[in-house]
Amino acid sequence: MTIASLNNATQVELLTLYREMLLIRRFEEQCNALFLQGKIPSTLHLYIGQEAVAVGVCAALRPDDYVLGTHRPHGHALAKGVTSRSIMAELFGKVTGCCKAKGGSMHVGDMSVGMFPAIAIVGANAPIATGAALSAKMRGSGQVVVAFFGEGGANEGAVHEAMNMAAIWKLPVLFVCENNLYGASTPVSQIVAVENVADRAVAYGMPGVIVDGNDVLAVRDVTRTAVERARAGEGPSLIECKTYRLCGHSRSDACNYRTREEEAEWRDKDPLLRIRKLLTEETGLATLSDLEQVEAEVEAILTDAIQFADESPEPAPEDALLHVFWEDK
Amino acid sequence: MALMTIAEALREGIREEMRRDPTVFCLGEDIGVPGGFGGAFTVTLGLSDEFGHNRILDTPISEIGIAGVAIGAAMTGMRPIADVQYGDFLFCMMDQLANQAAKMTYMSGGTVKVPLVMRAPVGSTRRGSQHAQSLEAFFTHIPGLKVLAPSTAYDAKGLLKSAIRDENPVLIFEHKLLYGSKGGRSEKGALSPIGEVPDEDYTVPIGKGAIRRVGKDVTIVGKLLTVYRALEAAEELAKEGIEAEVIDPRTLIPLDKELILESVRKTGRLVVVEEDNLTHGWGAEIAAIVAEEAFFYLDAPIKRVASLDTPPPFAPPMEAYYLPSVERVIAAVKSQF
Numbered sequence: 001m002t003i004a005s006l007n008n009a010t011q012v013e014l015l016t017l018y019r020e021m022l023l024i025r026r027f028e029e030q031c032n033a034l035f036l037q038g039k040i041p042s043t044l045h046l047y048i049g050q051e052a053v054a055v056g057v058c059a060a061l062r063p064d065d066y067v068l069g070t071h072r073p074h075g076h077a078l079a080k081g082v083t084s085r086s087i088m089a090e091l092f093g094k095v096t097g098c099c100k101a102k103g104g105s106m107h108v109g110d111m112s113v114g115m116f117p118a119i120a121i122v123g124a125n126a127p128i129a130t131g132a133a134l135s136a137k138m139r140g141s142g143q144v145v146v147a148f149f150g151e152g153g154a155n156e157g158a159v160h161e162a163m164n165m166a167a168i169w170k171l172p173v174l175f176v177c178e179n180n181l182y183g184a185s186t187p188v189s190q191i192v193a194v195e196n197v198a199d200r201a202v203a204y205g206m207p208g209v210i211v212d213g214n215d216v217l218a219v220r221d222v223t224r225t226a227v228e229r230a231r232a233g234e235g236p237s238l239i240e241c242k243t244y245r246l247c248g249h250s251r252s253d254a255c256n257y258r259t260r261e262e263e264a265e266w267r268d269k270d271p272l273l274r275i276r277k278l279l280t281e282e283t284g285l286a287t288l289s290d291l292e293q294v295e296a297e298v299e300a301i302l303t304d305a306i307q308f309a310d311e312s313p314e315p316a317p318e319d320a321l322l323h324v325f326w327e328d329k
Numbered sequence: 330m331a332l333m334t335i336a337e338a339l340r341e342g343i344r345e346e347m348r349r350d351p352t353v354f355c356l357g358e359d360i361g362v363p364g365g366f367g368g369a370f371t372v373t374l375g376l377s378d379e380f381g382h383n384r385i386l387d388t389p390i391s392e393i394g395i396a397g398v399a400i401g402a403a404m405t406g407m408r409p410i411a412d413v414q415y416g417d418f419l420f421c422m423m424d425q426l427a428n429q430a431a432k433m434t435y436m437s438g439g440t441v442k443v444p445l446v447m448r449a450p451v452g453s454t455r456r457g458s459q460h461a462q463s464l465e466a467f468f469t470h471i472p473g474l475k476v477l478a479p480s481t482a483y484d485a486k487g488l489l490k491s492a493i494r495d496e497n498p499v500l501i502f503e504h505k506l507l508y509g510s511k512g513g514r515s516e517k518g519a520l521s522p523i524g525e526v527p528d529e530d531y532t533v534p535i536g537k538g539a540i541r542r543v544g545k546d547v548t549i550v551g552k553l554l555t556v557y558r559a560l561e562a563a564e565e566l567a568k569e570g571i572e573a574e575v576i577d578p579r580t581l582i583p584l585d586k587e588l589i590l591e592s593v594r595k596t597g598r599l600v601v602v603e604e605d606n607l608t609h610g611w612g613a614e615i616a617a618i619v620a621e622e623a624f625f626y627l628d629a630p631i632k633r634v635a636s637l638d639t640p641p642p643f644a645p646p647m648e649a650y651y652l653p654s655v656e657r658v659i660a661a662v663k664s665q666f
């Protein structure tokens with residue numbers, strides 16, 4: 001069944017988007033709990049509140065397209081298809097992790113599904129994305145590359161150089177700015193003089209698009225347009241997703257730099273509430289029991305992932321010596 | 330066999346590898362612009378005639394971008410050769426080299442490779458402080474990078490080919506006074522060694538040093554230009570009956586430790602000569618290795634000859650005073666007897 005107001009999204013598509021968003025939400029909530037239990041030894045930057053961005057963007061990509069994440073990468077990785085098991089095991093510091101316990105939370109990735117090891121130097125992934133897009137163009141692979149970064153990251157020189165180079169060479173790359181209003185504790189109004197990060201696109205000679213980052217269908221649709229453009233050889237786009245982090249910046253953050261009122265406002269705009277409402281009240285595409293079934297599937301995936309991570313072996317200390325250089329297998 | 334300068338040998342190495350492998354390409358500032366320089370020291374001169382401007386790719390003046398683009402391309406099936414106009418600008422791209430290129434294979438648990446080459450001219454050549462530094466020690470200190478320092482035309486081509494075929498990020502330091510660049514890009518005071526370079530395909534293995542002069546009394550280790558300073562000093566010392574062995578490690582990471590240790594075990598003396606400034610430098614590392622692993626073979630304290638701990642000065646008399654001269658090498662050796 002399709003409904004015009006849904007931009008032709010079908011029930012199956014919508015439930016898939018919901019499942020992916022819920023997986024990220026529940027994954028992150030579990031991470032928080034596991035961190036408090038001492039199971040996850042690292043710091044964590046959780047993606048709670050921004051799920052519609054990663055899921056909406058990745059829904060517009062091909063499996064062989066590339067994504068470059070940030071210091072807040074669990075959502076990017078899950079949306080691109082890295083398994084819950086391999087990410088969870090990585091967070092636990094186990095050899096079965098997607099980076100064999102060498103990466104940790106801030107570097108999760110799996111090139112076999114197009115997810116670069118995430119890059120935790122803010123903004124540094126952008127020129128690498130431009131390079132991957134140059135490579136895609138040179139190889140004629142038709143692949144598109146997405147670099148995610150925050151409104152904080154948008155102020156790095158690396159991002160500026162990357163966007164300019166992508167634009168002059170008309171490379172198939174999307175610069176997706178997740179504007180969640182804060183970079184750690186600093187509000188966007190203090191660090192950006194223009195109203196929107198996307199306003200800068202004109203300076204690079206590429207389209208700048210602003211989208212409600214809590215609306216997964218809207219994100220998917222603007223991404224589709226940018227992807228089509230990129231694949232047609234017309235060059236990069238800058239997409240700014242307006243969103244909000246519904247959790248602290250990292251593991252210990254009481255969020256004293258923002259008001260409880262503002263948080264409450266954004267909790268009402270929670271992207272998961274939104275898609276649930278769309279599926280049920282607004283379109284009647286799904287019943288509550290349909291949603292419960294999705295929720296049960298997600299819980300099963302996570303229970304399995306946590307058990308897998310828990311039971312996986314730790315690396316031997318001397319494994320630290322491996323992989324400084326590439327080793328042929 | 331053909332006689333070539335280092336710039337020519339590098340150019341032929343790039344040409345052959347680009348013919349052999351369609352994934353190899355060059356990027357950098359002013360490397361292929363028609364009527365331009367062919368890179369700051371003419372290494373890529375004329376290559377765009379054969380390979381076009383997509384594979385000899387001129388970039389904006391964006392060093393972070395150049396390094397990042399090379400990394401992204403290398404991680405997705407290409408083999409970029411990036412050209413930084415002056416080694417000093419490596420500092421502009423330090424994050425991309427030190428945090429990204431060097432760590433990607435490691436952080437990914439060995440699942441990702443970054444086969445890129447970054448070529449960087451070094452050496453003080455009357456351009457003041459910001460176009461003069463020898464930066465090798467910064468990069469030999471970063472696990473995950475391979476670092477090469479060819480001093481002959483044969484090695485330049487052979488090592489470059491090995492670097493291009495290597496699956497890791499490789500930095501090649503080239504000395505401005507050794508290129509033999511011609512025309513408007515030639516350098517005052519250049520040595521421009523010309524050497525025999527085979528026509529057929531060959532590589533020089535990464536991790537193997539070379540003995541440039543055999544001697545029994547003292548080991549002098551140099552790299553790039555200081556290999557030639559050491560050789561000149563050795564000729565002078567020979568007149569006074571001191572036979573110096575001159576070692577050129579050629580590759581700094583990985584280092585052919587054994588070649589150096591073997592020589593010191595024979596001679597009992599070590600002098601390290603480098604153009605980097607002295608403190609916390611590469612020479613200190615070589616000295617430490619020998620002190621740790623061949624201490625009981627030493628007949629005299631190890632000596633380091635390096636540039637002074639100042640930024641490179643401009644005026645020729647100050648620059649000459651700052652650099653490790655042949656005289657300082659001779660004095661260091663004599664102090665050991």
Ligand SMILES: Cc1ncc(C[n+]2csc(CCOP(=O)(O)OP(=O)(O)O)c2C)c(N)n1
Pocket residue numbers: 071072120121122123149150151152153154180182183184249
């Ligand atoms: C180059 C660099 N500078 C600073 C940091 C420390 N840091 C980590 S996340 C962060 C805030 C980033 O803000 P933003 O880009 O908006 O992303 P968000 O955390 O909001 O997702 C900072 C300052 C870093 N990791 N890298």
Ligand SMILES: [Mg+2]
Pocket residue numbers: 150151152178179180181182183184
């Ligand atoms: Mg932010």
